[in-house]
Amino acid sequence: MLPTDPEKRISFTRCIREGDLVIVYERHDCMKAVKVCKSSSLQNRFGVFKHSDWIGKPFGSKVFSNKGGFVYLLAPTPELWTLVLSHRTQILYIADISFVVTYLEIVPGCVVLESGTGSGSLTTSLARAVAPTGHVYTFDFHEQRAASAREDFERTGVSSIVTVDVRDIQGQGFPDEFAGLADSIFLDLPQPWLTIPSAAKMLKQDGVLCSFSPCIEQVQRSCESLLLNFTDIRTFEILLRTYEVRQWKTDCSRGNEGGLVGSLPHKRKQHPIEGSGEPDNQNSSSVMARPSGEARGHTGYLTFARLKCLS
Amino acid sequence: MAQDNLQVDPIQNARVTWEGCSVLLDINDSDRLVFARLTSGSKLKVGNKNCSLQPLIGCPFGSIFQVDNGKEGPYLSRIIPFTEDDIQEKGNIEMSGELKDNRAIVDDNKAQNLTGEDIDEMRRQGATGNEIVEALIANSATFEKKTLFSQEKYKLKKQKKYAPKVLLRRPFSRSICEAYFKKYPARIGFLRVDTLSLLLSMSNVAANSDVLVVDMVGGLLTGAVAERLGGRGYVCNTCFGDSPYPMDIVRIFNFSNEICRRIVRASLTDLSLCQNGTFQQIDQHQNARDMEILSNEQVSSSVSTEDLPLSSENGISELITDATLSPANKICKAPKAGEKASQETLKWWKENGFSSLIIVAPDVDPWNLVKDLLPLLAYSAPFAIYHQYLQPLATCMHNLQLGKIAINLQITEPWLREYQVLPSRTHPCMQMSGCGGYILSGTRIAAS
Numbered sequence: 001m002l003p004t005d006p007e008k009r010i011s012f013t014r015c016i017r018e019g020d021l022v023i024v025y026e027r028h029d030c031m032k033a034v035k036v037c038k039s040s041s042l043q044n045r046f047g048v049f050k051h052s053d054w055i056g057k058p059f060g061s062k063v064f065s066n067k068g069g070f071v072y073l074l075a076p077t078p079e080l081w082t083l084v085l086s087h088r089t090q091i092l093y094i095a096d097i098s099f100v101v102t103y104l105e106i107v108p109g110c111v112v113l114e115s116g117t118g119s120g121s122l123t124t125s126l127a128r129a130v131a132p133t134g135h136v137y138t139f140d141f142h143e144q145r146a147a148s149a150r151e152d153f154e155r156t157g158v159s160s161i162v163t164v165d166v167r168d169i170q171g172q173g174f175p176d177e178f179a180g181l182a183d184s185i186f187l188d189l190p191q192p193w194l195t196i197p198s199a200a201k202m203l204k205q206d207g208v209l210c211s212f213s214p215c216i217e218q219v220q221r222s223c224e225s226l227l228l229n230f231t232d233i234r235t236f237e238i239l240l241r242t243y244e245v246r247q248w249k250t251d252c253s254r255g256n257e258g259g260l261v262g263s264l265p266h267k268r269k270q271h272p273i274e275g276s277g278e279p280d281n282q283n284s285s286s287v288m289a290r291p292s293g294e295a296r297g298h299t300g301y302l303t304f305a306r307l308k309c310l311s
Numbered sequence: 312m313a314q315d316n317l318q319v320d321p322i323q324n325a326r327v328t329w330e331g332c333s334v335l336l337d338i339n340d341s342d343r344l345v346f347a348r349l350t351s352g353s354k355l356k357v358g359n360k361n362c363s364l365q366p367l368i369g370c371p372f373g374s375i376f377q378v379d380n381g382k383e384g385p386y387l388s389r390i391i392p393f394t395e396d397d398i399q400e401k402g403n404i405e406m407s408g409e410l411k412d413n414r415a416i417v418d419d420n421k422a423q424n425l426t427g428e429d430i431d432e433m434r435r436q437g438a439t440g441n442e443i444v445e446a447l448i449a450n451s452a453t454f455e456k457k458t459l460f461s462q463e464k465y466k467l468k469k470q471k472k473y474a475p476k477v478l479l480r481r482p483f484s485r486s487i488c489e490a491y492f493k494k495y496p497a498r499i500g501f502l503r504v505d506t507l508s509l510l511l512s513m514s515n516v517a518a519n520s521d522v523l524v525v526d527m528v529g530g531l532l533t534g535a536v537a538e539r540l541g542g543r544g545y546v547c548n549t550c551f552g553d554s555p556y557p558m559d560i561v562r563i564f565n566f567s568n569e570i571c572r573r574i575v576r577a578s579l580t581d582l583s584l585c586q587n588g589t590f591q592q593i594d595q596h597q598n599a600r601d602m603e604i605l606s607n608e609q610v611s612s613s614v615s616t617e618d619l620p621l622s623s624e625n626g627i628s629e630l631i632t633d634a635t636l637s638p639a640n641k642i643c644k645a646p647k648a649g650e651k652a653s654q655e656t657l658k659w660w661k662e663n664g665f666s667s668l669i670i671v672a673p674d675v676d677p678w679n680l681v682k683d684l685l686p687l688l689a690y691s692a693p694f695a696i697y698h699q700y701l702q703p704l705a706t707c708m709h710n711l712q713l714g715k716i717a718i719n720l721q722i723t724e725p726w727l728r729e730y731q732v733l734p735s736r737t738h739p740c741m742q743m744s745g746c747g748g749y750i751l752s753g754t755r756i757a758a759s
């Protein structure tokens with residue numbers, strides 16, 4: 001998944017090979033991760049797709065089924081992976097993830113501690129950010145989850161950058177061997193305040209911590225325990241609103257009558273839509289956007305804090 | 312690209328300042344934000360005093376300084392933040408069931424018994440800022456009557472005036488974007504830090520990638536990408552026409568020479584000389600649109616020359632560059648970023664394509680840029696386009712759909728809300744930014 005290996009990096013000439021992980025794209029809300037294997041095939045509502053047809057095509061190609069249906073084959077990225085991974089827990093999504101990476105000031109070479117690993121949605125983006133010289137140490141007390149996460153990191157090709165360990169982080173804190181070595185720490189735990197004293201020990205001076213919690217009561221308690229060793233304590237909520245775009249065909253003959261779905265009063269001639277670059281002509285139409293009907297209303301609060309500089 | 316094995320970049324991730332390093336100075340809880348370069352000669356005006364920045368050299372980022380009066384005049388001295396006792400006290404204020412209220416307080420400016428002359432005299436005798444604040448409190452007729460909360464507020468206000476604090480911060484894309492957004496949002500096209508973060512994620516920027524950018528926000532985008540590359544891969548800053556867009560903000564980051572070497576420029580003409588996989592045919596109005604590019608460019612370049620450079624005239628107030636701080640004393644020359652891309656590199660991009668594309672061009676119709684730039688992107692490579700307005704992105708998305716050159720198209724609008732979290736006083740902050748702009752993201756597909 002990461003462009004660290006020039007052999008695997010996407011390009012005009014990089015073709016799909018046996019063993020590659022591809023994201024099979026049907027629609028933006030319907031994708032699936034598949035490992036390419038000559039002898040297998042993929043079956044979905046569009047028919048049967050033979051993997052052998054995919055090999056040798058560039059990533060980003062449209063491929064057809066026995067019935068003429070089609071899908072696109074995309075190279076995996078952490079963003080696509082978040083959309084296709086198997087949910088073993090609640091996961092973080094792109095809005096929270098992207099903000100966390102910037103706010104934690106993660107750059108290549110950083111050492112990042114994370115708990116819990118959960119489904120590894122965030123971990124994959126953390127790995128991209130620290131690669132190729134940094135490392136993510138992620139901990140979950142659930143053995144099965146840790147094992148599945150390890151398999152996933154193997155599959156997505158980030159395993160050289162991520163170490164998964166089984167540990168009760170709330171009970172035991174992070175391992176002492178990381179004391180003073182972490183550039184940033186991320187917590188997605190039910191009682192993060194129990195881990196904050198340990199996190200303070202692990203961070204380098206001026207290092208940043210983030211705690212993600214769905215409930216405000218958790219935030220309240222975390223903030224109280226942060227006061228001791230941290231400064232610059234800030235809590236955010238971030239959401240994404242998506243827009244639907246559609247074209248309204250405006251029929252000139254109907255004038256201002258339009259009340260039918262798909263047709264709006266025709267005002268196009270007088271008020272060309274700015275920036276559209278579309279010429280005005282007989283069959284003029286306008287492109288319009290509106291917020292999508294359903295949206296995620298809340299994920300969690302992100303609390304950031306910086307280790308106080310006392311030395 | 313061919314990769315050399317580098318070590319962790321020691322400059323980029325440094326935790327302690329050095330002579331010649333670039334810093335962000337946060338004065339009085341972000342009342343003022345100043346970018347400065349630390350040299351023995353550089354000075355900062357705090358209140359009405361000029362203080363040398365020399366004492367900041369060699370200190371850890373995160374250190375706090377206060378102006379003290381010394382024999383040779385005022386100087387910045389490091390203070391260690393509150394001890395645990397202070398926190399206890401602060402906690403008590405916040406927890407205590409308040410009994411007082413402010414009914415007895417009359418605002419008539421007669422509450423303070425110390426005059427301006429008294430304070431000047433104290434200063435002459437070498438009183439510290441904190442001592443002056445204490446004296447003001449002792450001589451305030453109303454302080455005792457105030458609620459604990461307003462006492463705290465009063466103290467803070469006086470502290471800011473008589474004992475200003477300077478906090479030493481790392482100039483990272485996070486702090487740089489926030490500082491600009493707070494003080495000069497127009498210079499960065501109102502690009503909020505969460506929006507910038509999304510652009511970087513959506514376009515899959517990582518070490519070793521080759522990122523094509525249109526950066527008409529003074530170099531903030533270029534710098535943020537270079538930060539993520541960490542000296543591996545390239546960020547190619549492209550422009551339409553011959554004059555490159557300014558990228559002064561890049562110099563605010565502490566980039567090593569290796570990172571700077573990975574920031575290059577190439578004009579669209581350089582890049583598209585032998586384009587791979589064009590889709591010109593979908594655009595029947597090529598000529599009309601080229602005209603549009605020209606006029607748009609004029610608009611944007613006039614904006615950039617007036618607004619973007621951090622000129623010394625503006626410098627006095629808030630965001631200052633090294634130029635104003637140490638005109639004669641440039642020990643550490645600002646690293647050189649933005650060389651022209653080599654022929655070899657251009658050729659490599661033509662053969663392989665870029666792995667990401669990000670466009671932040673607040674005054675240009677995105678479609679005009681995208682139709683020329685998308686063909687330069689490798690198949691399956693993601694892109695993200697920022698705009699302050701929704702409509703141009705909607706049209707662009709529609710054109711891309713018709714052109715069948717990209718999938719996974721989505722327009723998103725980030726929404727960011729900050730909270731005040733205090734015992735029994737948790738609520739969303741009163742101020743929030745109403746608009747972080749819009750992003751059109753998608754993935755380029757192979758020509759079928």
Ligand SMILES: C[S@@+](CC[C@H](N)C(=O)[O-])C[C@H]1O[C@@H](n2cnc3c(N)ncnc32)[C@H](O)[C@@H]1O
Pocket residue numbers: 089090091092115116117118119120121122123139140141142145167168169170171188189190
């Ligand atoms: C919500 S999930 C994390 C999801 C993750 N951020 C993601 O994006 O995929 C929380 C995880 O914390 C783990 N956990 C809960 N308590 C823990 C503890 N005391 N020590 C370690 N892990 C713990 C759970 O097993 C669970 O997998």
